[in-house]
Each structure stands twice: as C-alpha cells, then as structure tokens.
C-alpha cells in the first residue's frame with residue numbers, strides 16, 4: 001500500500017474517532033438529562049413533602065413556585081427531545097457514512113479493545129497489517145437477537161491473551177492458514193506462544209492433524225497403566241519418535257524434566273503408594289485424613305498424570321495440567337483415560353472460586369518461578385480451593401536460605417493448617433550441586449469471610 005493509502009486511512013480513522021466522540025457525548029448527554037430531570041422532580045417532591053407541602057396540597061403552597069417549576073420541567077423536557085433528535089440525526093448520518101465510506105471505517109468502529117492492546121502506542125503499523133483471520137477473530141460481533149439480556153452486552157468478543165502483542169511475528173505465523181483446510185503442522189508454534197504469555201490463543205478455522213493411524217484407546221481401567229502404541233500420537237517436532245526413545249532418555253546424562261514419566265512400569269508405578277522418604281505422603285493416608293470428601297481436584301504440571309491415575313483408582317477425579325515439553329504429554333494423559341489441560345502456569349486457573357477439594361503439584365512450583373508470579377499463583381490456588389480443601393505441595397525446591405527467608409513466609413501467609421510438613425536436602429545430583437532443599441506440605445485451607 002502506498003503513502004496515499006495511509007493518508008486515506010488516517011483521515012478515515014480521524015473521522016471515526018470524531019463520530020464516536022460525538023455519539024458518546026450525545027448518548028451521555030441525553031441520559032444524564034433524563035436522570036437529572038427525574039431526580040430533580042423526585043427531590044422536589046421529597047422536600048415539599050417534608051415541609052408538609054406535598055403536591056396534593058398545592059393550595060397551601062405559593063402558586064408562583066409551582067408555575068416556575070413546571071416551566072423549568074417543560075424546558076428540560078424539550079431540551080431532552082431536541083437532544084434525542086440530534087442523536088437520531090447523528091445515528092442516521094453514521095449509517096449513511098458507513099455504507100458510503102470505506103468498509104474500513106466500519107471495521108474500525110467494530111474494533112474491540114484488544115486491537116489497541118495488540119498495537120502498541122509507538123507502532124500502530126501492527127494494527128494496520130493485522131492478518132485478516134486474526135482481524136476476523138477479534139472483531140466484536142453484535143448478537144443477532146440484540147442485546148443479550150443475561151450477559152447485558154450488545155456484542156460477543158472472542159478472547160486472546162494480551163501478551164500475544166509481544167509475540168506478533170509468531171502470532172501472525174500462527175494465524176496464517178487456509179480456512180476450512182488442514183492446519184499447518186504447528187502445535188509447537190501454539191505452545192511457543194503460550195509459554196510467552198500468549199494465552200489464551202486465538203481460535204482457528206482449520207482442522208488439527210490426526211495421529212498417523214486411527215486407534216481406539218484402551219478401555220478403563222486397563223488404559224491407566226498400559227503404554228499406548230506409538231502410532232496413536234503425532235511425533236513431529238520431537239527429537240524422539242517413539243515412547244521407547246523417551247524412556248531411554250534417563251540413561252543419557254541430560255537434565256530434562258520427567259525423564260521417566262512415560263515409563264509406566266518404572267518409578268511412576270511406585271509414586272504415592274509407599275513412602276520412600278519423608279517427602280512421600282502415601283495417597284491412602286492423605287485421603288483418609290479427609291474421610292472421603294476429596295472427590296475433585298487439579299494437578300499442576302502433572303507430567304503424564306500418574307497422580308490422576310492413582311487418584312482415579314480411589315474414585316477421585318483429577319484434571320492434570322501439562323505442557324508438551326519434548327514429549328506428547330497431553331495425548332498420553334488422554335490415552336490413559338484421564339483429563340489433560342493444556343495450560344501454562346501463567347494463566348488464571350479455569351475454575352470457579354471455592355470449588356476444588358484438592359490442588360496438587362510436584363516439582364513444578366519452585367524457585368525457578370519469579371517470586372511475584374509464584375505469589376499470584378498461590379493466591380489463585382487458594383481461590384479455587386474450597387474451605388477445608390487440601391493444597392498438596394510436593395517437593396518444592398530452593399536453597400535453604402530462600403526457603404526460610406522467602407518461601408516459608410509466603411506459604412504461611414496463606415494461613416493454612418499444616419497437616420503434614422517436611423523439609424530436607426534434595427539428595428539428587430543436581431540438588432546436591434545447587435545445595436537445594438525440598439519442602440513438602442499438606443495444607444488445609446481455612447474458611448474466610
């Protein structure tokens with residue numbers, strides 16, 4: 001687009017701002033006047049009544065005042081009518097303008113607030129070159145049946161994370177696809193955006209690709225502890241192309257998360273069954289503490305969801321948040337017959353206040369998370385837990401100094417009852433090298449009002 005094109009756009013946008021301003025002023029103006037005239041007459045009634053001079057008793061009140069008042073009311077009423085006329089003129093002009101002027105103008109009018117978030121103040125060029133699919137997605141569309149009586153809004157706005165503006169290039173790449181066709185093979189791009197805070201992602205109108213072969217999953221409870229076939233997962237964008245390869249990683253001297261998570265016959269099978277050290281709280285003991293009232297919960301960063309699998313065996317429903325970091329965690333969890341939640345630790349938990357019986361997290365909440373972010377997260381966990389619900393913080397790691405100066409005070413600040421509490425050296429190779437400590441705690445949320 002040439003320089004002229006930009007000039008036209010700028011003029012159009014100036015007009016749009018002006019029109020919007022006038023519209024808002026006229027709406028505000030007429031409504032305020034209505035309210036004012038109503039409240040003036042109501043106040044008058046009240047003060048007259050307090051003087052024993054209600055309207056029914058006009059005879060006892062100086063007639064002149066009533067006449068003046070009636071006059072003022074008439075004037076207010078006629079001013080209001082004039083304003084209403086002006087407003088309807090403005091509206092009809094607007095409609096004419098919309099149909100005659102560039103459709104561009106209409107786009108600007110219907111632009112939701114997110115556009116301004118996506119375009120930072122210095123560089124408006126982003127808003128201009130916003131990809132058509134993204135523009136279409138973020139446009140605020142009016143409800144076909146008029147203002148939604150329960151939402152009390154005129155338009156439906158689709159959501160997209162505010163931090164997406166910081167990853168424009170990735171976001172544009174993500175929104176480049178053919179509508180109605182197969183999406184690009186780019187789940188990794190989606191996750192790259194998410195871990196950069198672009199969450200929720202915009203929806204797309206293309207079809208996600210399937211695994212290589214159509215496989216029905218195993219039935220429950222068999223599915224809980226049997227590794228699925230390699231063909232039930234798409235392996236693109238991973239270094240490993242099979243579960244066997246993922247399971248062999250533990251023999252390579254690499255620091256990666258969840259090296260043995262996919263091996264359902266190894267350590268995964270023992271977890272939460274017996275106490276190997278003071279940081280292990282066996283599941284049946286924990287559940288017995290609450291006598292059958294732990295029924296639903298969340299496991300944050302729960303790997304391949306072995307925690308949820310064990311809980312399932314106790315008739316407890318656990319949703320597991322997990323990212324596909326170097327392995328198909330989400331698919332694996334689903335193939336086990338459990339519920340995966342593809343969510344980073346940055347996003348507000350998608351649960352209502354005081355609803356969950358349990359929030360568990362092992363190894364994930366630790367000193368790698370910025371302190372401020374961790375504190376917001378802890379408050380969010382508190383929000384979704386019901387009073388009497390359990391926060392099971394397992395193997396939180398940090399240095400001894402951090403533990404006592406920062407994290408214990410941060411956790412104690414929540415005011416929970418400590419049902420179990422264990423602190424000790426993190427006795428693995430990495431932990432020894434960094435002089436890390438573990439904290440494991442089972443905490444009960446108090447009631448608040």
Ligand SMILES: *[C@@H]1O[C@H](CO)[C@@H](O)[C@H](O)[C@H]1NC(C)=O
Pocket residue numbers: 240245246248249252
């Ligand atoms: C383990 O390391 C070797 C040598 O660096 C490499 O060739 C192999 O692919 C690695 N295997 C896994 C499963 O990471």
Ligand SMILES: *[C@@H]1O[C@H](CO)[C@@H](O)[C@H](O)[C@H]1NC(C)=O
Pocket residue numbers: 291
């Ligand atoms: C647990 O529940 C059972 C049956 O509902 C009841 O008999 C028992 O007293 C409860 N125990 C505690 C500690 O609340």
Ligand SMILES: *[C@@H]1O[C@H](CO)[C@@H](O)[C@H](O)[C@H]1NC(C)=O
Pocket residue numbers: 313314315
């Ligand atoms: C889970 O529920 C089933 C069916 O209600 C019941 O037979 C079983 O004993 C329960 N298991 C546990 C561990 O409570």
